[in-house]
Amino acid sequence: MTATQENPMRATTRTIDMPLAERKERGRAKGAALRLEAVRKVYGDNIVANDVTLDIEPGEFVTLLGASGSGKTTLLRMIAGFLEPTAGVITIDGKDVTSVPVHKRKIGVVFQNYALFPHMNVLKNVMFPLEMHKVPKVKRKELARDALAAVKLENFEDRMPSQLSGGQQQRVALARAIVMKPRLLLMDEPLGALDRRLREAMQLEILKLSRELGLTVINVTHDQEEAFTMSDKIALLADGTLIQYDEPAALYSAPVSEVAAEFLGESNRFEGQLVHEQQRWFVRADDIEVELTASAADGFAEGDRVVAVIRPWSISLSSADSDEQGSVGTVSALIYAGESQKVLVETPLGREFIVRRSLDSADEQLHEGQLVQLSWRPDHVVITRPR
Amino acid sequence: MKANPAIKIFGLVIAFVLVAPTIIVVATAFTESSIITFPPKGFSFRWFEEVLTSRQWIEALQNSLITGAIAAVLAVVVGISLAMAAARGTAIPRTGLTTFALMPMLVPLVVIAIGVYLAFVQIGFYGNVFALGVAHSILGIPFVFINVLAALTNLDPRVEEAARASGASYPITLLRITVPQILPSAFVGGLFAFIASWDEVVVAIFLVTPGFKTIPVMIWSQVREGLEPSTSAVSTVLTVVTLVVFGIVALLNARKSKRTATS
Numbered sequence: 221m222t223a224t225q226e227n228p229m230r231a232t233t234r235t236i237d238m239p240l241a242e243r244k245e246r247g248r249a250k251g252a253a254l255r256l257e258a259v260r261k262v263y264g265d266n267i268v269a270n271d272v273t274l275d276i277e278p279g280e281f282v283t284l285l286g287a288s289g290s291g292k293t294t295l296l297r298m299i300a301g302f303l304e305p306t307a308g309v310i311t312i313d314g315k316d317v318t319s320v321p322v323h324k325r326k327i328g329v330v331f332q333n334y335a336l337f338p339h340m341n342v343l344k345n346v347m348f349p350l351e352m353h354k355v356p357k358v359k360r361k362e363l364a365r366d367a368l369a370a371v372k373l374e375n376f377e378d379r380m381p382s383q384l385s386g387g388q389q390q391r392v393a394l395a396r397a398i399v400m401k402p403r404l405l406l407m408d409e410p411l412g413a414l415d416r417r418l419r420e421a422m423q424l425e426i427l428k429l430s431r432e433l434g435l436t437v438i439n440v441t442h443d444q445e446e447a448f449t450m451s452d453k454i455a456l457l458a459d460g461t462l463i464q465y466d467e468p469a470a471l472y473s474a475p476v477s478e479v480a481a482e483f484l485g486e487s488n489r490f491e492g493q494l495v496h497e498q499q500r501w502f503v504r505a506d507d508i509e510v511e512l513t514a515s516a517a518d519g520f521a522e523g524d525r526v527v528a529v530i531r532p533w534s535i536s537l538s539s540a541d542s543d544e545q546g547s548v549g550t551v552s553a554l555i556y557a558g559e560s561q562k563v564l565v566e567t568p569l570g571r572e573f574i575v576r577r578s579l580d581s582a583d584e585q586l587h588e589g590q591l592v593q594l595s596w597r598p599d600h601v602v603i604t605r606p607r
Numbered sequence: 608m609k610a611n612p613a614i615k616i617f618g619l620v621i622a623f624v625l626v627a628p629t630i631i632v633v634a635t636a637f638t639e640s641s642i643i644t645f646p647p648k649g650f651s652f653r654w655f656e657e658v659l660t661s662r663q664w665i666e667a668l669q670n671s672l673i674t675g676a677i678a679a680v681l682a683v684v685v686g687i688s689l690a691m692a693a694a695r696g697t698a699i700p701r702t703g704l705t706t707f708a709l710m711p712m713l714v715p716l717v718v719i720a721i722g723v724y725l726a727f728v729q730i731g732f733y734g735n736v737f738a739l740g741v742a743h744s745i746l747g748i749p750f751v752f753i754n755v756l757a758a759l760t761n762l763d764p765r766v767e768e769a770a771r772a773s774g775a776s777y778p779i780t781l782l783r784i785t786v787p788q789i790l791p792s793a794f795v796g797g798l799f800a801f802i803a804s805w806d807e808v809v810v811a812i813f814l815v816t817p818g819f820k821t822i823p824v825m826i827w828s829q830v831r832e833g834l835e836p837s838t839s840a841v842s843t844v845l846t847v848v849t850l851v852v853f854g855i856v857a858l859l860n861a862r863k864s865k866r867t868a869t870s
């Protein structure tokens with residue numbers, strides 16, 4: 221095959237590690253800017269999207285994260301144009317598309333169940349969007365092959381969808397979604413049906429591909445790990461309401477509420493009163509006092525009811541003598557999870573801590589029933605409002 | 608699972624009652640004598656020879672085949688349209704459309720026959736394959752409709768959405784994505800529609816003329832004049848064609864279930 225000179229799908233630059241600002245610069249030409257303004261969807265008296273306002277910049281990878289039924293799919297389907305909002309405006313690159321039909325929005329969509337055309341082979345599936353957009357016949361095959369190469373599926377052109385594995389079907393679906401080089405790619409739990417290893421491999425590939433193409437991507441998932449590995453920004457939804465929209469790190473370190481904190485993975489939470497004594501800040505609960513830094517207390521006032529959040533990775537354990545001071549507990553369970561170990565520690569007052577440690581760390585071996593000392597650094601404590 | 612002996616015997620009796628007439632007719636077609644007897648005397652193909660060399664029978668055979676084909680094609684087109692409207696349309700409620708499409712199965716055949724006769728004679732549309740084909744297509748519509756509607760209901764709506772997102776308008780999506788997926792079911796429905804026409808007498812009797820007859824009508828008029836082994840031979844041909852068509856249907860279904868099993 222003749223080499224096409226500037227086929228972005230064959231770009232070899234390692235854009236995956238490029239900082240967001242730089243990618244945005246590249247993406248501006250290719251990715252679309254998306255804006256939702258007070259988008260609302262109501263079924264009967266069930267508010268499924270509650271005045272969601274969201275600004276997505278060109279080239280950004282945004283994940284809609286939320287529990288089942290929180291309205292992620294509904295929001296995505298309104299962006300795609302499969303559903304019309306009850307109220308509100310959706311703009312792509314500043315143009316109001318709220319009432320533009322799906323097939324004129326020029327977006328790529330990937331569904332959880334792949335949704336390949338079962339009566340067409342792989343190549344025809346990928347060529348379909350080209351045909352619909354009246355790309356000259358002579359070019360279609362080559363473009364479709366490029367897209368298939370981009371998802372590493374070169375030798376499957378003649379297979380029917382029913383002759384492919386789930387992962388392969390999803391690659392075809394991805395190739396079909398990007399073959400027209402859309403500026404906006406929407407994915408609804410694209411990896412939900414794949415096993416863990418394949419899912420992680422595909423996450424990386426999708427990320428790489430979308431960055432090489434400079435695409436703006438909106439991905440739906442309820443897997444917080446996936447959201448964290450892939451996203452530039454995460455939009456956290458609960459019951460149709462956007463509760464936080466920020467970069468993953470910010471979401472992790474400054475959850476706006478206990479709901480947000482809870483959703484972003486396991487955490488140890490202590491509800492209590494914020495106290496300020498001798499230039500130091502504490503959250504005081506019945507059975508425990510947790511110190512935090514002044515910057516973490518920023519935005520809160522002394523006497524507020526707050527929730528202190530300590531991530532499982534931030535706690536370290538050491539063996540303790542029974543008479544030692546501080547937070548002491550007994551190991552109630554040891555759970556191995558991949559490369560890490562999860563330790564449940566119960567305090568004498570009945571509070572359970574979740575602690576994570578890496579397996580290859582030089583930490584001493586623990587055993588169930590052992591008495592341990594729990595410790596953490598005050599700057600690893602964040603506080604948020606109770607639910 | 609072991610069947611109760613009583614149930615087994617009951618089943619055998621029913622099966623016998625169902626196939627016995629066919630066996631008798633087929634057997635008598637191979638007789639050597641000039642009158643129908645059972646059991647048949649000797650064994651020969653002479654009555655088949657007579658039928659297949661008779662201009663009258665050959666013409667009737669052609670008429671029946673063409674009428675059946677026309678009826679099947681029309682039933683497929685109308686059946687698909689009605690099923691689409693029932694499954695995807697919003698203008699007419701689904702139950703209303705379903706009742707309408709299944710009407711030919713519910714209304715007594717004579718009533719349909721008289722209705723068609725009155726209408727067609729008015730405009731002088733009878734005595735040819737087209738008139739009878741159109742009339743018979745009415746009888747075939749329910750078969751296509753039921754098959755296609757079932758197939759449509761089982762389709763994944765996301766596949767159509769994927770086509771829409773690929774830039775296909777709604778009509779193009781129906782044409783390029785939806786219809787091809789339900790075509791195998793429509794084809795099976797069409798085969799049933801063909802059979803419905805192939806052995807139909809009541810409606811046909813109203814629309815035939817001395818110069819235009821179908822096989823079942825010929826058999827009917829011949830039987831009234833007196834039974835001959837040639838009638839049995841023709842009936843055997845009629846049955847064989849029907850069985851072949853059902854064989855095709857069974858084959859298609861087997862292939863379909865194999866495909867869905869592997870996917």
Ligand SMILES: Nc1ncnc2c1ncn2[C@@H]1O[C@H](COP(=O)(O)OP(=O)(O)OP(=O)(O)O)[C@@H](O)[C@H]1O
Pocket residue numbers: 263266268286287288289290291292293294295442
């Ligand atoms: N057509 C509909 N009619 C009425 N209610 C609906 C309809 N579609 C969705 N809903 C409701 O809207 C809410 C949000 O649904 P949605 O499918 O957007 O959730 P989701 O966040 O995608 O969930 P999941 O993670 O399970 O896919 C749910 O409570 C659902 O019952």
Ligand SMILES: [Mg+2]
Pocket residue numbers: 292293294408
């Ligand atoms: Mg969903």
